[in-house]
Amino acid sequence: MNNTNENINQKVKLDDVANEAGVSKTTVSRVLNNRGYISEKTRKKVNEAVELLNYHPNEIARSLFINKTFIIGLIFPTTNNPFYGQLIFHLENICESLGYKVLLCNSEGREDKEKSYLEMLQRHQVDGIIAGSHNRGILEYDNPQLPLVGIDRYLSENTPVVSSDNYDGGKKATQLLIDKGCKKIIHINGSPSLETPANLRREAYEDVMKENQYYPQSYVIGENVIETIFNENPDVDGIFASDDLIASSVMKEAKRRNINIPADLKVIGYDGSEITRMLLPELSTIQQPVKEIANLAVRLLLKQIEGETESQIEWKLPVNLIESETT
Amino acid sequence: MNNTNENINQKVKLDDVANEAGVSKTTVSRVLNNRGYISEKTRKKVNEAVELLNYHPNEIARSLFINKTFIIGLIFPTTNNPFYGQLIFHLENICESLGYKVLLCNSEGREDKEKSYLEMLQRHQVDGIIAGSHNRGILEYDNPQLPLVGIDRYLSENTPVVSSDNYDGGKKATQLLIDKGCKKIIHINGSPSLETPANLRREAYEDVMKENQYYPQSYVIGENVIETIFNENPDVDGIFASDDLIASSVMKEAKRRNINIPADLKVIGYDGSEITRMLLPELSTIQQPVKEIANLAVRLLLKQIEGETESQIEWKLPVNLIESETT
DNA sequence: CTTTTTATGTCAACCGGTTAACAGAAGAAA
DNA sequence: TTTCTTCTGTTAACCGGTTGACATAAAAAG
Numbered sequence: 001m002n003n004t005n006e007n008i009n010q011k012v013k014l015d016d017v018a019n020e021a022g023v024s025k026t027t028v029s030r031v032l033n034n035r036g037y038i039s040e041k042t043r044k045k046v047n048e049a050v051e052l053l054n055y056h057p058n059e060i061a062r063s064l065f066i067n068k069t070f071i072i073g074l075i076f077p078t079t080n081n082p083f084y085g086q087l088i089f090h091l092e093n094i095c096e097s098l099g100y101k102v103l104l105c106n107s108e109g110r111e112d113k114e115k116s117y118l119e120m121l122q123r124h125q126v127d128g129i130i131a132g133s134h135n136r137g138i139l140e141y142d143n144p145q146l147p148l149v150g151i152d153r154y155l156s157e158n159t160p161v162v163s164s165d166n167y168d169g170g171k172k173a174t175q176l177l178i179d180k181g182c183k184k185i186i187h188i189n190g191s192p193s194l195e196t197p198a199n200l201r202r203e204a205y206e207d208v209m210k211e212n213q214y215y216p217q218s219y220v221i222g223e224n225v226i227e228t229i230f231n232e233n234p235d236v237d238g239i240f241a242s243d244d245l246i247a248s249s250v251m252k253e254a255k256r257r258n259i260n261i262p263a264d265l266k267v268i269g270y271d272g273s274e275i276t277r278m279l280l281p282e283l284s285t286i287q288q289p290v291k292e293i294a295n296l297a298v299r300l301l302l303k304q305i306e307g308e309t310e311s312q313i314e315w316k317l318p319v320n321l322i323e324s325e326t327t
Numbered sequence: 328m329n330n331t332n333e334n335i336n337q338k339v340k341l342d343d344v345a346n347e348a349g350v351s352k353t354t355v356s357r358v359l360n361n362r363g364y365i366s367e368k369t370r371k372k373v374n375e376a377v378e379l380l381n382y383h384p385n386e387i388a389r390s391l392f393i394n395k396t397f398i399i400g401l402i403f404p405t406t407n408n409p410f411y412g413q414l415i416f417h418l419e420n421i422c423e424s425l426g427y428k429v430l431l432c433n434s435e436g437r438e439d440k441e442k443s444y445l446e447m448l449q450r451h452q453v454d455g456i457i458a459g460s461h462n463r464g465i466l467e468y469d470n471p472q473l474p475l476v477g478i479d480r481y482l483s484e485n486t487p488v489v490s491s492d493n494y495d496g497g498k499k500a501t502q503l504l505i506d507k508g509c510k511k512i513i514h515i516n517g518s519p520s521l522e523t524p525a526n527l528r529r530e531a532y533e534d535v536m537k538e539n540q541y542y543p544q545s546y547v548i549g550e551n552v553i554e555t556i557f558n559e560n561p562d563v564d565g566i567f568a569s570d571d572l573i574a575s576s577v578m579k580e581a582k583r584r585n586i587n588i589p590a591d592l593k594v595i596g597y598d599g600s601e602i603t604r605m606l607l608p609e610l611s612t613i614q615q616p617v618k619e620i621a622n623l624a625v626r627l628l629l630k631q632i633e634g635e636t637e638s639q640i641e642w643k644l645p646v647n648l649i650e651s652e653t654t
Numbered sequence: 655c656t657t658t659t660t661a662t663g664t665c666a667a668c669c670g671g672t673t674a675a676c677a678g679a680a681g682a683a684a
Numbered sequence: 685t686t687t688c689t690t691c692t693g694t695t696a697a698c699c700g701g702t703t704g705a706c707a708t709a710a711a712a713a714g
Contacts, residue, residue: 013670024693029672037691059450060391061670065699069387074431078416082602085412089405092433096440101447104401104431106419113423120428123386248606275409279575279606340700351663356702364661388700391669 012053021049032057063125072301073121075105075114075131082275083243083290084132087151090294091130098302100127107133122146128301131155147304149297153196160304162297162315163197164288169319170204173240173268173286178212180266180327182238185209186229187218188250189242197314201242201270221246226253237265244269244276244285251283251326267326282325289317339380348376359384390452399628400448402432402441402458409602410570410617411459414478417621418457425629427454434460449473455628458482474631476624480523487631489624489642490524491615496646497531500567500595500613505539507593507654509565512536513556514545515577516569524641528569528597548573553580564592571596571603571612578610578653594653609652616644 018025023042030036031046049055063069072095076084092102103126105117114133121129128147148155152163177185187205190198202218209216217233219225221242226249229236241247247269251261259265269276272287296315303310345352350369357363358373376382390396399422403411419429430453432444441460448456455474475482479490504512514532517525529545536543544560546552548569553576556563568574574596578588586592596603599614623642630637 011670015670025671026673026694027692030692033672035673037689039691042692056446056449058391058452058670060387060396060452061699062672063699064385064387064391064670064701065672067699071430079406079419080409080413080416080601082407082409082412082606085409086407088431089407089433092406092431096433101451102431103398104415104419104429106416106423119383122383124428125385125387245605252608274407275602276606278572279409279603281579338700342700352701353664353703354662357662360702362703364659366661369662385700388669389702391671391700392702394669 011058012055013058016053017046017049017055020053021045067125069125069127070099071101071103071124071126072298073103073105073117073124073126073129075107075117075121075129075133077109077133078106079104081245082273083271083288086273086275086290087132087294090291091298094295094298098298109133127305130297130301147301149301149304151293151297152198158313160300160310160313160315161197162293162300162317164293164319165316166197166200167204169270169286169288170201170240171208172319172321173201173270174205174208176268176284176321176323176327177238177240177266178208178214180238180262182266183214184233184236185214185238185240186233186236187216187240187242188221188225188229188246189218191220198242205240226250230254230257230259239265239267241267241269244271244273244280244283247283247285247326248276248280261326272320272322277322284324284327285322287320287322289319292317338385339382340385343380344373344376344382347380348372394452396452396454397426398428398430398451398453399625400430400432400444400451400453400456402434402444402448402456402460404436404460405433406431408572409600410598410615412602413600413617414459414621417618418625421621421625425625436460454632457624457628474628476628476631478620478624479525485640487627487637487640487642488524489620489627489644491620491646492643493524493527494531496597496613496615497528497567498535499646499648500528500597501532501535503595503611503648503650503654504565504567504593505535505541507565507589509593510541511560511563512541512544512565512567513560513563514543514567514569515548515552515556515573516545518547525569532567553577557581557584557586566592566594568594568596571598571600571607571610574610574612574653575603575607588653599647599649604649611651611654612649614647614649616646619644
């Protein structure tokens with residue numbers, strides 16, 4: 001509104017800045033990227049022109065040339081879940097602090113969506129992908145050279161996976177229920193056909209049960225499973241749910257049936273996200289170190305992007321048992 | 328691993344496909360974009376070459392030329408919040424279904440972050456921005472020509488704002504507490520200095536209170552505010568919190584003080600996101616039509632992107648009162 | 655056997671930056 | 685005054701696609 005003729009409608013470009021400052025395109029580029037010799041006077045002139053014209057360098061053009069976008073693709077089931085919401089928050093935060101942006105993909109655990117997202121991310125030339133979705137194998141063969149890191153999901157033979165120490169978490173949860181005197185402990189988990197490190201929670205549960213001469217009994221989450229569990233096992237007195245949302249459903253159903261928690265039934269979940277802790281503080285749970293997971297995942301990805309190789313594939317971070325009122 | 332020489336290391340490009348298929352660059356481009364005359368035979372040859380070489384068109388190069396990225400920037404405080412998590416999920420979903428991708432920005436309500444994100448999104452040539460962050464004015468002057476839509480936040484004089492019918496929600500919540508016999512009703516809200524449509528919740532509260540000859544009393548959320556409220560108002564028997572997380576804190580504090588809900592104190596929140604409903608089903612609340620809000624916001628943004636103008640600025644979507652056990 | 659339609663090719667400009675190469679001018683040091 | 689730094693400019697190639705102009709060949713229609 002103040003100046004002459006340039007910013008009528010078209011986007012301001014490098015040339016316009018050069019003209020305004022009375023220098024060449026090259027000089028402007030040098031100022032903006034701090035390369036070569038530049039006098040203070042010219043630097044100032046250029047910066048003033050940038051200000052005046054409200055110039056924003058076209059990162060697309062830049063990306064094309066330098067063959068790098070500084071964009072990371074995130075593929076997760078959904079932000080509408082306290083654990084993933086928190087994880088994605090931290091991932092984005094860390095990326096941002098390191099100069100990377102984040103393209104968000106909600107796969108909803110659907111193989112077709114994940115596939116098309118993957119294709120899309122490649123087309124968009126993302127520098128790398130962090131995925132915490134299902135479906136081993138999809139990412140694998142399609143995708144030989146793009147830097148990849150998995151969170152709680154195996155993606156291929158040699159892509160790093162970051163997860164909480166699921167086995168230890170499962171052990172701690174089961175042991176707690178046993179210590180609290182539960183006799184009939186049932187485990188509820190996601191589909192074990194998804195080969196995820198989270199299956200170790202169940203494995204630990206089974207091992208601990210057997211060690212203590214108990215009979216392990218697992219149900220896979222699904223329609224009406226919780227009702228079924230109560231119907232088939234009226235004597236159940238301990239439930240280890242493989243995530244907090246399932247645990248909360250268990251609590252709801254117990255309440256409906258007038259089963260007193262923790263007197264008659266003890267419940268422990270898994271995840272311990274901030275939101276669950278806030279809305280359901282009475283739930284005992286195994287808390288994952290979300291921020292540390294995010295941190296490590298990003299660091300491992302950037303290492304790959306920078307061409308460094310890392311031989312370690314599996315990374316396990318320690319969990320934290322939170323004992324609250326449901327046990 | 329199967330083929331000849333092309334895919335040793337370098338990314339496959341249009342030229343490689345053209346060579347492989349024995350046609351020209353132009354022809355490949357025509358096949359991929361369905362332009363001009365192409366025989367079935369050539370189309371097939373090209374597609375086979377694309378398959379064989381595992382070619383992914385470089386969207387960056389394409390974007391540069393067509394001057395459009397099909398990327399939408401999302402600026403919200405954090406995905407680590409049930410309401411925003413759900414909103415962002417839907418926004419991404421709708422964008423995806425319309426061929427747009429989403430760059431995620433967690434502003435954490437910080438003015439400096441929002442500013443630098445805005446700058447970043449412009450550099451990345453996003454086609455538009457949907458923002459639900461604080462700070463009226465920031466987006467305004469910096470940003471005259473980029474298509475913008477606000478969710479529950481005024482961004483400038485003439486950027487569309489989509490929100491739930493906050494006034495009606497505030498009215499319904501307050502009226503419910505009155506109907507249930509509450510005599511001393513307190514409202515807790517976010518900082519009113521942020522000029523957001525959410526302030527209408529408070530306005531409605533005050534209006535309804537006055538209409539009923541009650542004295543309206545609002546507190547701004549902050550450190551220890553909830554304790555203060557109970558300390559200063561031992562006779563409080565109704566609380567209308569301007570979001571569900573605050574309501575849950577109120578419930579927690581009431582429990583600590585052995586105040587029985589709903590017998591001695593009735594509580595109602597605002598938002599009614601899926602996660603809160605799941606983890607805290609007993610909380611009465613005003614539910615926002617999250618998916619519809621997302622839908623409308625995206626539609627309004629795309630209209631702007633396509634150059635259509637829309638005179639309506641404020642869009643209010645109906646809320647839904649959920650009466651549960653806390654009232 | 656023409657004429658028209660359909661199919662394909664070559665060529666070059668373009669999108670908006672970066673960068674290397676080379677040249678020349680001003681200022682400081684010898 | 686001469687030489688060496690430091691500063692700035694011009695030019696052109698390049699990143700990987702898209703697109704319009706123009707030419708030509710084959711197939712279909714008249």
